[in-house]
Amino acid sequence: MSAADPSSDLRQRHCVPCKSGAPALSRDAAEKLLSRLSGWEMTEAGTEIRRSFRFKNYYETIAFVNAVAWLSHREDHHPDLEVGYNRCLVRYSTHAVGGLSENDFICAAKVDTLIAD
Numbered sequence: 662m663s664a665a666d667p668s669s670d671l672r673q674r675h676c677v678p679c680k681s682g683a684p685a686l687s688r689d690a691a692e693k694l695l696s697r698l699s700g701w702e703m704t705e706a707g708t709e710i711r712r713s714f715r716f717k718n719y720y721e722t723i724a725f726v727n728a729v730a731w732l733s734h735r736e737d738h739h740p741d742l743e744v745g746y747n748r749c750l751v752r753y754s755t756h757a758v759g760g761l762s763e764n765d766f767i768c769a770a771k772v773d774t775l776i777a778d
Contacts (some may be wrong), residue, residue, distance in 0.1 A: 671697060671770035676736040685760025687752040694766040701769050710765055716747045717757065725749055728775045736771070738764045
């Protein structure tokens with residue numbers, strides 16, 4: 662991807678620990694970060710982002726899930742995953758702040774790199 666890609670700087674960053682009780686991102690700040698991602702949606706409450714991924718078969722789905730697990734372990738920021746035969750719904754929120762943090766958007770951008778365009 663080119664340097665002009667708006668999600669490129671998110672992919673280069675790393676998650677930082679959030680302190681319990683720290684403020685979540687404002688809806689405006691979350692929408693600005695969301696605009697730098699492709700295919701992700703924010704819930705109406707503004708406390709979670711999500712994206713559904715589709716695959717040819719179960720093997721590809723599980724390979725993706727394992728790659729997300731590795732990435733999540735490395736960043737120490739873990740999504741909720743809903744997995745079916747040929748699909749995976751990835752949902753990010755930061756429980757420590759009761760909503761969204763920059764970590765959610767950093768990880769979403771990194772998850773996107775797992776899928777070939």
